[in-house]
Amino acid sequence: MATSSCVVRAATLRGVSAVSVDVEVCISAGMPGFSIVGMGDASVQESRERVRAALRACGFTMPNHKVVVNLAPGALRKTGSGFDLPIAVGLLCATAQINPRIADGYLFAGELSLKGAVRPVPGLLAYALCAKRMGLALVSALEEGACEVEGLDRLCLESLCDLRKGEFGRLRMPAGEQVTLEKDFRDIAGHDMAKRAFQIAAAGGHGVLMMGPPGSGKTMLASRLPSILPPLSRAEALESAVIHSVAGEDVTAELSGVRPFCAPHHSASLAGLVGGGSPPRPGAISLAHNGVLFLDELPEFAPSVLQGIRQPMEAGEVVVTRADGSVRFPALFMLVAAANPCPCGYFGDKQRACTCSQRMISTYQGRIGGPVLDRIDVHIDVARINPGQVLATGHGTSSAQLREGVMVAREYSSWRRANTGLDERGASTETLVRACCLNDADAAFFESLATKSHMSGRAIMRTLALARTIADMEQAPAVGHDHICEAVGFRVREGGAQ
Numbered sequence: 001m002a003t004s005s006c007v008v009r010a011a012t013l014r015g016v017s018a019v020s021v022d023v024e025v026c027i028s029a030g031m032p033g034f035s036i037v038g039m040g041d042a043s044v045q046e047s048r049e050r051v052r053a054a055l056r057a058c059g060f061t062m063p064n065h066k067v068v069v070n071l072a073p074g075a076l077r078k079t080g081s082g083f084d085l086p087i088a089v090g091l092l093c094a095t096a097q098i099n100p101r102i103a104d105g106y107l108f109a110g111e112l113s114l115k116g117a118v119r120p121v122p123g124l125l126a127y128a129l130c131a132k133r134m135g136l137a138l139v140s141a142l143e144e145g146a147c148e149v150e151g152l153d154r155l156c157l158e159s160l161c162d163l164r165k166g167e168f169g170r171l172r173m174p175a176g177e178q179v180t181l182e183k184d185f186r187d188i189a190g191h192d193m194a195k196r197a198f199q200i201a202a203a204g205g206h207g208v209l210m211m212g213p214p215g216s217g218k219t220m221l222a223s224r225l226p227s228i229l230p231p232l233s234r235a236e237a238l239e240s241a242v243i244h245s246v247a248g249e250d251v252t253a254e255l256s257g258v259r260p261f262c263a264p265h266h267s268a269s270l271a272g273l274v275g276g277g278s279p280p281r282p283g284a285i286s287l288a289h290n291g292v293l294f295l296d297e298l299p300e301f302a303p304s305v306l307q308g309i310r311q312p313m314e315a316g317e318v319v320v321t322r323a324d325g326s327v328r329f330p331a332l333f334m335l336v337a338a339a340n341p342c343p344c345g346y347f348g349d350k351q352r353a354c355t356c357s358q359r360m361i362s363t364y365q366g367r368i369g370g371p372v373l374d375r376i377d378v379h380i381d382v383a384r385i386n387p388g389q390v391l392a393t394g395h396g397t398s399s400a401q402l403r404e405g406v407m408v409a410r411e412y413s414s415w416r417r418a419n420t421g422l423d424e425r426g427a428s429t430e431t432l433v434r435a436c437c438l439n440d441a442d443a444a445f446f447e448s449l450a451t452k453s454h455m456s457g458r459a460i461m462r463t464l465a466l467a468r469t470i471a472d473m474e475q476a477p478a479v480g481h482d483h484i485c486e487a488v489g490f491r492v493r494e495g496g497a498q
Helices: 047-057 081-094 124-134 160-165 192-204 218-223 234-246 270-274 303-307 310-315 358-366 370-374 387-391 399-420 429-436 440-452 457-473 481-491
Strands: 004-014 017-028 033-037 066-072 106-108 137-140 154-156 208-211 292-295 317-322 325-330 334-339 378-381
Touching (some): 033 047, 106 124, 192 399, 208 218, 218 334, 310 317, 370 457, 457 481
Parallel strands (some): 033 066, 106 137, 208 334
Antiparallel strands (some): 004 017
C-alpha cells in the first residue's frame, strides 16, 4: 500500500501552561502494529487501546497496517490522556475515513471512552490559551462551566461519530455565573483587635500569624479574610483559573472574581504544599495564587514542609526542578497561619490551666522555625471571648465595613506610587525607606524600638512596610509616630521580635 500520513495539532501541559505538540500519524506497509513514539508517559501509551476501541465502537475501521504516531518535538515529555482525540482524528484523516481537511486550523484535546465519547481533560483553560497563541480554534469535549477566552473559538465534540458531519458544535458559555461569599466578619463577636489586624493585612497583602487556645476563633477569622479582599481583576482571575484548571478543579469562583482560599491539612507533604510529582503539579501554595493560604495548626506541619514555603513567600513563585528541566508555578499569596501556644493549647489562657512544661512549650513553638516567623508580618494573640460575646454573634463589625477601609488604603497607595514614582513592593530597602518619608525623630524612635526588640534586618523592613500600610489607611503621605507604634505592636509579641 502507499504510505499515507496526517498532522494534527495538540498540546501537553508543562507546569500551568500548555505547550504545542504535533501529532504525526503515518500508515505504511509492514507488519501490522500501533506504536506511539515521542516520549509519551503511561497515559499516552494507553491511548492505543482507547483509540482502537473507540474507533470500532463508532463504526470506523482500524487500519490493519503499520501505524506509527509521532509526538513532536521528540525531546519534550508528553503527559495526559488528552492525546486520545488528536490521535483518533489523525488516524481517520490518514485513512480518508473523514475529510482530511477537518483538522486544519484546530487544536484538539480530549480523552476517549471505549464507546467513542469525548471526555474533558484537566487544564482545558491552559489548552485554550495555547490555541489562542497559535491562532487556532480549540476542539474539546462538551464542558460544563467552560470559560470564554477573548479572541478564541471554542468548539465541542460529543463523540467520534460526529466527525462524519464534517463540522463541530459551538461550545456555549455560561452566562456569567456569580459566586457570593457567605462568610462575613459580622458573624464574629468581639475580637476587634484581630479584625483590625486582618484589615491592615488585607490592605497591604501582609501575612498573619494567630496564636491562641482552642476555640478562640482563629479559624473563623481566617476563613472570612477573602470577604474583605478586593475582587480579582480579569487578568488575575484568568491566572488563578488556569492553575485550578490544570489541577482539575472547578474555576467558577475564580472567574467570578472571588479570591482563592486554600487550607491544606497539616499532614500535607512537601509536594502537596509546594508542588511536585511526576509530571509536576501545582501545590496548595500555587492554588492560593492571588488569594489566601491558611495553615491551621502550624506547628503540626512537618518542619521540612514549613521550610519549603520560605523561598516562595518572597519570590512569589515555585521552581520545581527535575531531570528533564524546571517548571515554574505562580505562588503570590497571603499567608495566614494559626497555632496553639503549646501542646495542650492552654498556655497563657486565663480560664484554663496549662499542663505543659516550659521545655514542652519551647519545643512546640520552635517547630515553626525562626526563618518562617521572620517572614510573617503581623503576629497577634487571639484569646477566648466570654459567653456573653459569643451569644452576641451577628452584631460584630461587618466585612463590608472592613472592606471599605481596605479599598481606601489600596486606592491611596496606588495614587501615592504613581505620584512619587516610588513603588516599595518587592523593591530595594532604600525605596521602602524613601516611601515612608520618616523624619529624623521618628526614624530615631523606630531605630530604638528595633534595637530593644532585637529585630533582624528582614523584621525591620517588614515592620516598616506594615507601618506604610497603616499610614495609607489614613491617607497619610508620611509614616508617623503612631503608625510605627501600631506596626511594632503587631510585629512584636511577648518575648521579643518575631
